[in-house]
Amino acid sequence: MEVGSSLDRSRFRRSIRRHGWPLLLVTPVAVILLLFMYAPILDAVRLSLTDASLLRPGQAQAVGLDNYLKIATSKEFWGIAGQTILWSVASVAGACVLGVLAAVLLTTHRRGRPLRGRVIIGGLILAPFVAPPVVSAYTWIYLYSGSGPINGVLNALGATEPVYFLGDTVTKILGVALPLWSMIQVGVWHGFPFFFLMVAAALTSIPVELHEAAEIDGATGWRSFRSITLPLIAPVLEVTIFLELLFRLGGLDLPFLLTGGGPLGLTNVWGVFIYQVGFARLEIGYGAALGVVLFLICTPFAIWYVRRSRRQLAGF
Amino acid sequence: MTASMAASPVRTGRVRPQRRISGRRFAAYAAAVLLACYAMLPLYWMVITAVRPVSELLTIYPSWFPGGVQFDRFVKIWQAIPLATYMLNSAIVVLFTVLIGVTVAALGGYALSRFEFPGNGAVLALVLFTQTIPTVVLLVPFYTLLHDAGLINTRAALPLSYTIWAVPYATLILRGYFKMAFSRDLEDAARVDGCSRFGVLWRIVFPLSLPGLMSAAMLIAVFAWNEFLWASLVASQEQVRTVSVGLNQFVGRFGTNENLPLWMAGAIFVALPPIILYVVAQRFVSVGYGVTER
Numbered sequence: 001m002e003v004g005s006s007l008d009r010s011r012f013r014r015s016i017r018r019h020g021w022p023l024l025l026v027t028p029v030a031v032i033l034l035l036f037m038y039a040p041i042l043d044a045v046r047l048s049l050t051d052a053s054l055l056r057p058g059q060a061q062a063v064g065l066d067n068y069l070k071i072a073t074s075k076e077f078w079g080i081a082g083q084t085i086l087w088s089v090a091s092v093a094g095a096c097v098l099g100v101l102a103a104v105l106l107t108t109h110r111r112g113r114p115l116r117g118r119v120i121i122g123g124l125i126l127a128p129f130v131a132p133p134v135v136s137a138y139t140w141i142y143l144y145s146g147s148g149p150i151n152g153v154l155n156a157l158g159a160t161e162p163v164y165f166l167g168d169t170v171t172k173i174l175g176v177a178l179p180l181w182s183m184i185q186v187g188v189w190h191g192f193p194f195f196f197l198m199v200a201a202a203l204t205s206i207p208v209e210l211h212e213a214a215e216i217d218g219a220t221g222w223r224s225f226r227s228i229t230l231p232l233i234a235p236v237l238e239v240t241i242f243l244e245l246l247f248r249l250g251g252l253d254l255p256f257l258l259t260g261g262g263p264l265g266l267t268n269v270w271g272v273f274i275y276q277v278g279f280a281r282l283e284i285g286y287g288a289a290l291g292v293v294l295f296l297i298c299t300p301f302a303i304w305y306v307r308r309s310r311r312q313l314a315g316f
Numbered sequence: 317m318t319a320s321m322a323a324s325p326v327r328t329g330r331v332r333p334q335r336r337i338s339g340r341r342f343a344a345y346a347a348a349v350l351l352a353c354y355a356m357l358p359l360y361w362m363v364i365t366a367v368r369p370v371s372e373l374l375t376i377y378p379s380w381f382p383g384g385v386q387f388d389r390f391v392k393i394w395q396a397i398p399l400a401t402y403m404l405n406s407a408i409v410v411l412f413t414v415l416i417g418v419t420v421a422a423l424g425g426y427a428l429s430r431f432e433f434p435g436n437g438a439v440l441a442l443v444l445f446t447q448t449i450p451t452v453v454l455l456v457p458f459y460t461l462l463h464d465a466g467l468i469n470t471r472a473a474l475p476l477s478y479t480i481w482a483v484p485y486a487t488l489i490l491r492g493y494f495k496m497a498f499s500r501d502l503e504d505a506a507r508v509d510g511c512s513r514f515g516v517l518w519r520i521v522f523p524l525s526l527p528g529l530m531s532a533a534m535l536i537a538v539f540a541w542n543e544f545l546w547a548s549l550v551a552s553q554e555q556v557r558t559v560s561v562g563l564n565q566f567v568g569r570f571g572t573n574e575n576l577p578l579w580m581a582g583a584i585f586v587a588l589p590p591i592i593l594y595v596v597a598q599r600f601v602s603v604g605y606g607v608t609e610r
Contacts, residue, residue, distance in 0.1 A: 015434055021513050022431035026439050029424030029487055036480040037446050040457035047456060098351065105348040115344060123598055124352040127359055130590045132542040134560040135583040138567060139358035142365070142576070149361065152377030193355065197601060221340075243447070250450020253544050257564070271452040278456045279549060291453040302448035309444050310437065 041295065048289035054282035067289035076265070077273070077290075083180060084270040087255070088248035091187025096241060098188065099195020104229060106196075107203040122200070129193035137257035140186050141166065169263050177266040183258055190254060195240055202236040203229070242305055246298060270294055359587070366390070366580035373576055389581035396578055398554065399585060402562035405551075406541055409558060412475035413540040414533050417482045421532060424483075425490030426521060430500060446484040455546075462550055473550040474558065478540045486532040493528030494521065531600040538590045559586040 016023070048067050052060035071077050102125055106118040115121075128136060143150050144165035151162045165182040173181055210228055252271030255261070261268035261276065268276075270290070278287025365373070366389055368382035393399060427433070428440055458477060459468075467473045502524075503516045511519065522529065544560040551557060557565075563586055566579055594601065 019431065019433035022427040022433040023435070025423040025427035026433075026435075028420045029483060030439050030442060032420060032480055032483055033442050033446055036458075036461075037449065037454070037484075038442075040454055040461060041449070043457040043460070044453065047460065052460075098354075102348065102351045105344050105351075108344075115341075115348065118348075119598070121348050121352045123595055125355045126594055126598070126601075127355045127591065130538060130594045131359065131587050132544070132560050132563075132583075132590070134542075134544050134563050135362065135587045136358050138579070138583070139362050143358060143361055147376040149378060149380060152379075155377055189354065189358075192351075246448050246450060250452045252452055256545055271450070274452050274455060275545065278459070284456055284460065288456045291450075291456055294450055295453045298448060298450055302445055305448055306441050306444040310440060 041292075044288040044291050044295075047285055048292045050285045051283075052285040052288070054279075054284055060285065063285070067286045068293070070286060071289060071293060079265070080268045080270060080273050083266075083268060084249060086176060087180065087184055087187065087267075087269050088245050090184045091191055091248055092241060092244045094184070094188035095191030095244065096195050096237070098192040099197075100199050100233070100237070102192065102196040103199035103203055103233075104225065107200050108229075122196070125196055126193045128190050129197070133190075133253040133257055136190065137186070137254055140189075141258065144182060166259055166267075167263050169266060179259060179263060179267045183255060183267050186254060186258060187248065191244055191248075194244060195237075198236050198240045199233050202233045239305070239309075242301065246301070249298065250294065362580050362583055362587070366577050366584055368577065370574055370577065373574070386577075389577045390584075393578050393582040393585070397562060397566050397582065399559075399562065399582055401554070402557055402559045403585070405556055406558040406560075408471065409474045409478065410537050410540045413478040413482060414536050416475065417479045417486055417536045418529060418533050420479070421483050421486035422490050422522065422525075422529060423517075425487045425492075426494055426517065428487070429491045429494035430503075443484045443487050447488070451481065455549075459549060468550050469553045469556055471556055473556075474540070474547060477546060477550065478536070478543065482536040482539060486536060489532045489535070490525070490528055493525055493531070497528060498524055527600055530597065534593060534597055534600055538593065541590055 047060075049062060049064060050060040051063045051066070102122075106115055106122050106125075108115075142148055145151070146162040146164050146167075150165070151159075154163060163178075166179045168178040171178040250271055252269070252275060255267060255269050256272050256275065259267040261272045274287050274290045274294075277283050277290060364380075364382045365378075367385045367387065368378070369384045369386060372378055372383055424439070424443070428436065428443075462468055462473055462477070467476070503520055506516050506520055507513075541558075542560060543558075544564065547558045548561045548564065552561060563579070563582055566582060
């Protein structure tokens, strides 16, 4: 035992001497992530077991699993969870389709000639990705408003009543309230440039000859896309869909600015709900519990992602 | 160019199939332009609202093309809200976030791209896993952390938090870039020639990796400039308020139709820096996204 530990120690010392430089370089990243990402998550777990409130700082009482029971039995929460899933999945799906379409259109070479003007068109397509959410959210609110330009078009097309895209509490499409659909549309608009970027980057690495060969074999359009393009972009697509889904599940800028969860909670999503509970109702403990549950739900997917990426990133 | 092509008999044989495709080429163009219009729709509306006469805004269903153009809003907005202060605050936040974030990410990314060392895989897993933590989970614990440290509404609050959020992604981008852009041989040769380890990093790796560093810097900069919700929580006071929060408060205070052009003018000024950055340095963006998977 003694011998073993001293051996371990000398091995440790030797390893420091040999690997000191990379270890030194990697220390800031590791320390920052451990102290300010992983420790706060543990802190969230601690907070979630108390009734901490910003109204009475420093007077938190341990309440066991009460906050989690509150979540499980809250009708409000389950509605929000469903809306969160729909908002995330639908906006990512729409963004994926439009983003891939844009990338294919702008990068596919036809007989060695890419689309002219693709740099400008590509730059314009990036706009939603770059514009500050405050700006895009309020402009969409204006576009959607009862006397706004979209209703102007509908009116010109013969609609008699204005459509309240973000305020209608009655109209349902496929069982989902209209404001949620309107929010999903903004999500698609906001998300598709990211898919475009990722897929375009992957597509430019596909040799032109591959498509030319397929064209000679008579495979064009949809078939060429299915049999050549899609398999080649599948890995990138997989990761992008995953990252975007997590971003939607945990993000709150757009939903918060667009509707703030209203009307009548019809567009409320998990992120906004955590904000409301933690910073409007000031129930920090309950808010932390909501965060922890979201984290736990995301963890299996995160592990899948880490494993997959490490497999791909392995090797030098 | 076309003339010389046509002159060659081999090329002329190709002309016919090209014409057949031109119909599809047109369809591809139309679809691409349509997508660009969709992407630009809110920005278009923002610009025409900023310049159109107020009278046009008081009517129901404003037209899609402004009847007149006025530019006084672009001056007035600077007096209506302390936009210059907000811009400066945001610029300071962006500057510090980028400097710290890119430095930390470049060092870590370099170590992870070049060296096999104990804990290598663990650190990589740590970085990858952080990418998948929903931001909102950190909202409450991070707020209490900053609160306990007495940092709420100080200049340090935002750069600190943004750096932490930006570092994992930037590390992955730079790690990928270092692996892809050039081989180790150059660094090994420099070492043999007596260059120090730090010298290799400073004189060879970083200068050769400018596109990658630039790409990471851009992503961090745009994120730090645009972020709204966290900024509204930890930097709400006027002397540290950033552009997004300032603009949002402006809607609350003057949210009437008469003030719409003014607000939109402000929105243009706020949206302009990231847009200009992307237009000028667009090629760096795909550099970053292209390598995260390598």
